[in-house]
Amino acid sequence: MQTRSLxxxxxxxxxxxxxxxxAPRAALAVPSFAxxxxxxxxxxxxxxxxxxxxxxxxxxxxxxxxxxxxxxxxNSKRDQLLELxxxxxxxxxxxxxxxxxxxxxxxxxxxxxxxxxxxxTAAFPQQLSLFYAGKxxxxxxxxxxxxxxxxxxxxxxxxxxLRFADTKLLPDAQTLTYGLSLNNNPTVTDLWNSxxxxxxxxxxxxxxxxxxxxxxxxxxxxxxxxxxxxxxYWNESLYAELGGYRSAQQGAANQLTGAxxxxxxxxxxxxxxxxxxxxxxxxxxxxxxxxEVGAYGLDVxxxxxxSPGATVPLSGPVNRFRDVAEDFQYQYVADEHxxxxxxxxxxxxxDLGASFAGGASANPSDDLTTTRLWATYYYRRQVGGTLQxxxxxxxxxxxxxxxxxxxxxxxxxxxxxxxxxxxxVAEVNYLPWLNTKISAQYTRYTKFNGGSSxxxxxxxxAGDNSAxxxxxxxxx
Amino acid sequence: xxARAELRHLLALIAGTFTCVALAGSAYADEPDAAAAAHxxxxxxxxxxxxxxxQGNSQQPKFPRLAGQGASYLGAQLRNFRAQTxxxxxxxxxxxxxxxxxxxxxxxxxAQYYTHQSAGRVPVRDAALVASGRSIYEKGLPxxxxxxxxxxxxxxxxxxxxFPRLAGQHSQYILKQLASFQSNMRNVAAMHGVxxxxxxxxxxxxxxxLQGLP
Numbered sequence: 001m002q003t004r005s006l007x008x009x010x011x012x013x014x015x016x017x018x019x020x021x022x023a024p025r026a027a028l029a030v031p032s033f034a035x036x037x038x039x040x041x042x043x044x045x046x047x048x049x050x051x052x053x054x055x056x057x058x059x060x061x062x063x064x065x066x067x068x069x070x071x072x073x074x075n076s077k078r079d080q081l082l083e084l085x086x087x088x089x090x091x092x093x094x095x096x097x098x099x100x101x102x103x104x105x106x107x108x109x110x111x112x113x114x115x116x117x118x119x120x121t122a123a124f125p126q127q128l129s130l131f132y133a134g135k136x137x138x139x140x141x142x143x144x145x146x147x148x149x150x151x152x153x154x155x156x157x158x159x160x161x162l163r164f165a166d167t168k169l170l171p172d173a174q175t176l177t178y179g180l181s182l183n184n185n186p187t188v189t190d191l192w193n194s195x196x197x198x199x200x201x202x203x204x205x206x207x208x209x210x211x212x213x214x215x216x217x218x219x220x221x222x223x224x225x226x227x228x229x230x231x232x233y234w235n236e237s238l239y240a241e242l243g244g245y246r247s248a249q250q251g252a253a254n255q256l257t258g259a260x261x262x263x264x265x266x267x268x269x270x271x272x273x274x275x276x277x278x279x280x281x282x283x284x285x286x287x288x289x290x291x292e293v294g295a296y297g298l299d300v301x302x303x304x305x306x307s308p309g310a311t312v313p314l315s316g317p318v319n320r321f322r323d324v325a326e327d328f329q330y331q332y333v334a335d336e337h338x339x340x341x342x343x344x345x346x347x348x349x350x351d352l353g354a355s356f357a358g359g360a361s362a363n364p365s366d367d368l369t370t371t372r373l374w375a376t377y378y379y380r381r382q383v384g385g386t387l388q389x390x391x392x393x394x395x396x397x398x399x400x401x402x403x404x405x406x407x408x409x410x411x412x413x414x415x416x417x418x419x420x421x422x423x424x425v426a427e428v429n430y431l432p433w434l435n436t437k438i439s440a441q442y443t444r445y446t447k448f449n450g451g452s453s454x455x456x457x458x459x460x461x462a463g464d465n466s467a468x469x470x471x472x473x474x475x476x
Numbered sequence: 477x478x479a480r481a482e483l484r485h486l487l488a489l490i491a492g493t494f495t496c497v498a499l500a501g502s503a504y505a506d507e508p509d510a511a512a513a514a515h516x517x518x519x520x521x522x523x524x525x526x527x528x529x530x531q532g533n534s535q536q537p538k539f540p541r542l543a544g545q546g547a548s549y550l551g552a553q554l555r556n557f558r559a560q561t562x563x564x565x566x567x568x569x570x571x572x573x574x575x576x577x578x579x580x581x582x583x584x585x586x587a588q589y590y591t592h593q594s595a596g597r598v599p600v601r602d603a604a605l606v607a608s609g610r611s612i613y614e615k616g617l618p619x620x621x622x623x624x625x626x627x628x629x630x631x632x633x634x635x636x637x638x639f640p641r642l643a644g645q646h647s648q649y650i651l652k653q654l655a656s657f658q659s660n661m662r663n664v665a666a667m668h669g670v671x672x673x674x675x676x677x678x679x680x681x682x683x684x685x686l687q688g689l690p
Contacts (some may be wrong), residue, residue: 038573043527057526065523067577167522173530175522236526286535335538 013375024065030091030475031435032446033058038067046331046338047378048437048475049202050194053236053283053290055332056191060177060233062165063134063141089134089142093475095127099205103464106409121207123150126471129158149207154175156250157223159197160184177233185222186277187246189229192292194327194342195279197222200374201425201441205469212401212449213392213419215348215370217298217323221271221461224249229277239281239294244274256309264313265303266349270299272318281327287388290331297324304354316353323347336380337374343373352400368394368419378429385428392418401449411456418450423466436474443467497568508585516585524586527570532589533596535650538566544595549640550587554578563663564656575672597644600688609685612678620673625682628666635690643690 031161037058041048044055051059056063066085073082104119129147136142145158165179181189187197196218214220229243252267253260263270300321306312327344348368355361365476370392378384397419398417423445430438448455448462455462497647498531508516511580521530528534532543542550557575578586600606613633616624635641642650658660659672671679 038576040569040573043570054526061522067573069577167518169518174522175524175525175530177522288536288538310547333536333538423643 017056027252028102031129032089032091032133033063033129035087036066036068036085036089036134036330037337045377045434046333047381047384047429048341048435049198050331050340051151051191051198052333053195053285056283056295057233057236059191060165060179060231060239061141061167062139062163062179063143063476064139064165066135067295074293083138086172089132091131091133091475092261093127093129093131093171094125094168094473095121095123095203096472097123097126097203097205098468099123099207099465100468101208102151102466105209105411108409112278121205121324123205123207124152126206140164144418149206157184157225159188161188170213174235177236179231180225181229181231181243182246183229184225185229186217186225186227186243186275187279187296187402188222189231189241189243190279190296191233191239192281192283192294192327193340194292194294194329194344195241195296195325196344196346199344199372200342200386201427202230203439203471203473204441204443205467207471208443208467209465210415210446211392211419211421212412213368213394214267215323215326215368216300217296218346218370221245223302225275226267227277231279236285237283239279239283241279243277243279244269245298245300246274247271253415265306265313268305270303270305270314272303272314282417283311288334289330289331290333292327293327294330295324297322299323302354304358304360312358317357319354320351322349328367338376338378338381338384339375341374342369345372346370348394355400359399362397362417363395366395366397366400368392374425381431382436383428383430387427388425389423390425391422392419396450408458410456410460412449413456413458414449414451415455415457416450420447420450421445422447423462423464437471439469439471439473441471443469480623486599495551506586507583511586512581512585516582516589519582520586520589521684524574531593533593533644536647537646539646540649541595541645542590542595544644545590546632546635546638547587547591548583549635550590551583552638554583554586555580558583561663564653564661566652567662593646595641595690597690598646598687600647600684602684605684606688607683607685608678609681609683611683612682617673617678622673622678625670633686642686647680647685647687650683650686651679 014132024116033044044052046052050055069086071084071086072080099121101119104116105281107115107117112136127149129145130145132142135142141163143161145160146155147158148155161181162185163179163181165177167175167177183189185197187195193199224246224247226248227243227245229241231239231241231460233239238247247263247270249263251278252263254262255264271286275298277298279294279296281292283290284293301318302313303318304312323346325344325346329342332339350366352361352364352366372388372390374386374388376384376386396416396418399418401414401419403415403417404413423443425440425441425443427439444466445462446452448465451462453461508627511589528542533541554575555570557567558578560572594678616622629642630636633641633643652670654671655660657664657667660668
């Protein structure tokens with residue numbers, strides 16, 4: 001009975017979660033942490049969601065530091081059985097936005113009457129999230145985000161990070177923090193804002209055209225994997241993490257039973273076995289400065305699989321993606337001026353055995369390199385801005401990055417078969433309060449899917465995908 | 477004096493000496509018990525230490541150095557934060573929360589932990605600034621009615637009884653506190669009287685002098 005009802009509940013929960021396929025979304029640390037610690041946002045953030053040194057240590061310690069009254073239960077030896085904060089660690093977050101593309105998109109609704117889709121997309125909300133973010137028990141904390149997104153029109157699981165952590169004192173007043181994280185997005189565990197999950201841009205429009213190519217570690221697996229990782233953080237300075245991810249797809253159904261699993265050939269991009277994730281970083285703090293340099297990577301084997309109705313067995317050849325990345329982050333944190341300079345370069349080697357055999361890629365192996373560099377400045381945590389350079393370059397592959405078919409509208413095609421995309425993001429922000437951000441962001445593409453003009457083979461140029469994005473973002 | 481009276485006198489003397497010794501040791505008499513000390517050490521290193529430095533010699537000038545600070549002053553400040561009576565901006569943003577759940581025993585043990593750490597200092601290069609700061613510290617500004625700081629904080633600025641140690645403290649922190657005393661955000665009559673007539677360049681000079689002191 002026990003197992004059955006548990007199973008029943010898991011299936012029910014999975015079915016609920018399956019109602020949506022989540023695209024990677026922005027996330028942030030949240031006011032429930034401030035409520036729990038009694039400290040203002042500025043203790044942990046320069047400006048949300050970027051973390052300060054103290055914020056990183058708080059995260060490494062499993063989100064458990066608390067200074068609020070606890071409901072306790074102890075046994076006869078006064079061992080602790082329960083310690084519950086009197087206020088639950090709940091937060092909500094809202095993003096409302098407006099997006100204007102430089103050039104409208106073609107309207108596909110009626111191909112016989114060529115027209116344009118409406119330009120200027122209001123999103124209200126773009127995203128509405130509920131968080132449980134804080135301590136669960138001594139040494140056990142959680143950052144769980146559930147999001148309604150206007151793209152899916154439903155509620156789904158977003159970034160999730162459940163942690164166990166503890167800190168041991170070593171001789172000479174050194175510390176060793178160690179922990180385990182159960183999470184659903186490679187790099188969501190990371191402490192620095194130079195890695196993909198919490199890297200810049202912290203918020204982006206979902207009503208724009210996305211380039212064809214992106215590396216696996218750069219959000220491709222977000223919310224569709226379950227990972228367990230173990231980490232060590234020595235003297236708040238040297239960090240090492242090792243973990244493994246396995247597919248935990250949202251919205252997949254077994255074709256035979258209709259249940260949420262096991263995954264079969266109707267699912268696409270299923271991880272074969274477990275994908276190892278690794279991370280090393282070194283941070284040094286002096287005066288008002290903090291500098292981090294590090295590296296991280298992921299090795300994923302994917303069964304290309306099929307889609308409902310077009311089954312490809314989950315056996316035989318796989319596509320293998322080996323991502324190796326370097327990153328750095330420099331922060332200057334003072335009361336008046338705050339400055340951040342950060343960046344990452346992700347290199348991906350692809351062995352496309354499965355895709356090549358099936359004709360889905362033109363080469364047996366390809367590679368892809370994504371680089372992002374950005375600088376952020378804030379005055380008194382109130383007004384500021386960020387300038388970012390981004391670029392993706394890689395092998396030309398006419399099957400992976402295909403051109404337009406006759407009569408197609410293009411836009412998401414590549415005339416040259418090249419994934420190369422390059423551009424800038426400029427953003428200005430105003431924070432009337434520390435939990436409310438108003439931003440105007442402009443993304444300018446100088447190259448898109450391999451070309452500057454007529455990149456798609458149907459006459460659209462890279463600059464046409466440039467866009468304004470106005471955002472109101474707050475969390476409570 | 478009878479032999480008996482003499483004996484009583486002697487006994488009284490011995491008892492007196494004992495009391496005296498006990499009183500003299502009273503600074504150490506409220507040594508926390510081992511469990512409280514261990515708990516305080518864990519907190520100090522693993523929690524407070526992220527901001528204040530594991531041994532109380534913070535790197536970031538926003539976070540005051542606590543190493544070698546007087547125990548009674550530290551205890552009093554933690555109680556002020558807990559009671560939310562110390563109202564300067566960073567006290568509100570940071571320490572009201574951090575101190576809100578500390579009990580008296582832990583506060584006293586934390587104070588003992590920091591008072592027993594050896595204080596560091598941050599070198600200052602501007603010799604002229606330091607010299608004028610030193611003069612204010614030792615002599616005050618008599619024409620403006622600013623008393624010598626040394627009178628209360630000690631000639632070496634190591635603190636005296638409840639008057640805090642200032643030697644080796646970050647100059648930015650000292651400046652912020654002087655401004656808060658002046659505006660009464662940190663409401664302490666003794667220091668308001670001292671700071672009210674200080675101008676910013678004078679505060680900067682005395683802060684620079686203090687930061688460089690061993």
